[in-house]
């Protein structure tokens with residue numbers, strides 16, 4: 001049985017929307033990968049349903065640990081973290097194993113041994129050389145719980161098939177963050193403890209019912225994730241002009257200046273004042289890989305530099321622009337940090353103004369050369385609309401057929417056919433149909449009904465040079481606020 005690729009991708013999130021957990025989300029991303037593979041090369045229209053069978057049953061993954069750990073009732077509703085209150089004694093099965101065969105046996109039983117954070121599963125037996133191997137009570141409830149292979153291994157190593165009961169003290173340190181939160185939050189409510197990591201900052205998107213526990217949740221996330229020293233909650237959706245979130249510190253230090261590595265490049269920025277998305281690293285890498293030494297990159301919505309800086313490191317000359325003065329400041333900072341300030345000229349302009357001033361000024365000479373010119377426009381909520389800035393940008397006399405700029409323009413789509421949607425919107429902005437003259441890449445699934453797409457195309461000369469399609473409104477050419485990064489001090 002086969003079904004259309006797009007229908008498949010649309011349906012999957014809906015099927016699982018009610019029971020998403022970490023494991024099934026992971027799987028959805030695997031399906032997205034398969035979807036991309038299926039769709040990208042030639043926009044294949046079928047997608048094998050057989051992959052669905054590989055989808056783990058979300059139910060299988062829920063509640064397993066609660067069988068081992070039933071929290072003391074007094075932790076329920078706790079808002080200030082009291083770690084001691086989580087300590088409990090649980091009984092787990094154990095095997096007495098001769099020291100000589102221990103390592104081999106542990107390998108054979110690895111699926112059923114006890115695995116808890118910060119806990120040893122092999123204990124000494126007083127007064128003799130034997131060891132006690134602790135087992136997972138969820139997998140092993142009696143001697144008949146062992147698989148045939150496990151029973152054979154026990155027999156071949158001469159380990160008697162006799163389970164002992166061991167009283168184990170389970171402390172806060174041995175619990176996973178979800179177990180702690182499940183114990184604290186009111187029963188039946190979602191305890192999702194997922195977050196995105198940006199340097200030392202973990203940022204979460206808490207639901208209404210989780211807000212009374214935000215301080216405790218933040219503390220638990222810090223405790224359980226080494227290197228996280230600040231946990232923030234987003235307090236709005238990303239609809240501001242500069243695409244940054246308003247955020248509130250839930251726990252830890254107030255320091256919002258993060259340092260991250262992406263594709264072997266280091267960036268620093270104030271996470272509360274600029275845009276940064278760790279989920280775009282593959283896309284940054286994909287586009288930068290298209291560049292050759294000597295190419296020029298015109299980055300219209302550059303942020304703090306995740307296209308511009310690797311492009312410059314690859315040998316491209318870059319003009320990078322961002323309207324947010326804070327992004328502009330950190331962009332300059334990162335150029336210096338990565339020693340590419342001579343290769344990157346930065347601007348603090350509106351995207352259209354940048355195209356109509358700096359880009360317009362540089363293009364004539366670039367078009368006469370042989371190196372490629374790439375325009376990157378990553379402001380998915382709006383960038384497709386900004387394409388109109390290329391209409392009639394250059395004078396007719398400069399007309400040339402070759403080496404026209406290649407644009408990579410991003411757009412969100414919530415339509416059933418996101419590919420067609422973004423191509424239509426790009427075409428409308430340009431006043432020229434791109435159908436059959438562009439490629440479309442699915443960047444990522446933002447939410448069940450929203451895709452981020454990238455349309456790549458060579459700007460048609462009819463758009464760039466046609467004076468008839470020139471914008472009619474009276475646009476005041478902005479004074480160029482440009483600077484070689486090297487000229488500035490931070």
Ligand SMILES: C[S@@+](CC[C@H](N)C(=O)[O-])C[C@H]1O[C@@H](n2cnc3c(N)ncnc32)[C@H](O)[C@@H]1O
Pocket residue numbers: 241242243274275276277280300301302303304305306307321322323324327349350351352378379380
């Ligand atoms: C989605 S972010 C992308 C940043 C970066 N290119 C990246 O891939 O991470 C869009 C950027 O566009 C900037 N921006 C928003 N409106 C703009 C405009 N009208 N002109 C220029 N930049 C703008 C924002 O400040 C933000 O840094």
